[in-house]
Amino acid sequence: MGSSAAKEVIERSLVEDILEEYRGENSLSHRTRRQLVNILASDMTERHGRFPSRQQKEKYALGIITVFPSLKDPFSPKGYVNQDFLLLFGAETATKLLEKWDTSFKPKVIKEAKQLTPSTDLCHLLKAAEKLAENDDNDWDSDMASVLLLLHLLPPSAGRKRRTKISPRDAADKMVHFHKSCCSIDEHLQERDGKPYILAVGRTQSRIDTFYIAVDKQLIPCQATSSLGAFDELFKSHYAFNLNYDESLVHFYSFVQTTIFNIDATSTDESPRVRELRATILNENNV
Known part of the structure; x- marks a missing residue:
């Protein structure tokens, strides 16, 4: 799936204030990041069940770093290890x-x-x-x-x-x-x-x-x-x-x-x- 389609997956799941914060600060606060992760984890579970496929997880991860490029893990080729886990279990569990x-x-x-x-x-x-x-x-x-x-x-x-x-x-x-x-x-x-x-x-x-x-x-x-x-x-x-x-x-x-x-x-x-x-x-x- 290309970047545009992946971006749409993310944007339809987000509330506007998260996008506004990122546009203004080019980053997200710790609290907002937790909110973002919880929204997306809930959306992915609702759409794809408790154990989504790797392709589905990669679609969400690609969407995140397309919409929020400054959040990409700079040490990972795709920024997936922590993002995969966050999407599966949410910020509270991940930390x-x-x-x-x-x-x-x-x-x-x-x-x-x-x-x-x-x-x-x-x-x-x-x-x-x-x-x-x-x-x-x-x-x-x-x-x-x-x-x-x-x-x-x-x-x-x-x-x-x-x-x-x-x-x-x-x-x-x-x-x-x-x-x-x-x-x-x-x-x-x-x-x-x-x-x-x-x-x-x-x-x-x-x-x-x-x-x-x-x-x-x-x-x-x-x-x-x-x-x-x-x-x-x-x-x-x-x-x-x-x-x-x-x-x-x-x-x-x-x-x-x-x-x-x-x-x-x-x-x-x-x-x-x-x-x-x-x-x-x-x-x-x-x-």
């Missing part, structure tokens, strides 16, 4: 991880991880998450360390194709991989499968220069500059590209999906461990 992780989830994940059987990896992650490490270049920053602690709390599943479970360290590498900036990225990509993961490029793990989402041996630069922002984009990329979770990370991603983003919480098939951890965390001071 949950970034708004709630530090205050509502991170402290409780650290508390639960302290009850696990200690290992070298776990101890390093706990120190990094609590910012107790002495600038160890081999440690992740506090946010990424706490996300990886969640992975330890939800051990990787064996998967239908595996007879044995993989270790949390191997599972973590399927979610985020550190790559030294002096080494060839192309060689690394050729050795990986098509499931999305974060490729963190820098001199050391504690000094990352750029985050990418790697999928199907291609790199998409993250709009975010923080590790938590990169993880937020990684999770959303599964919806933007209609991809299943990696088999070894199903429990981990299911928890993020249902407990943090509250997406399909009552209809998703979850393991007892996911349900148990959700109950523990949400019942403590009511997240």
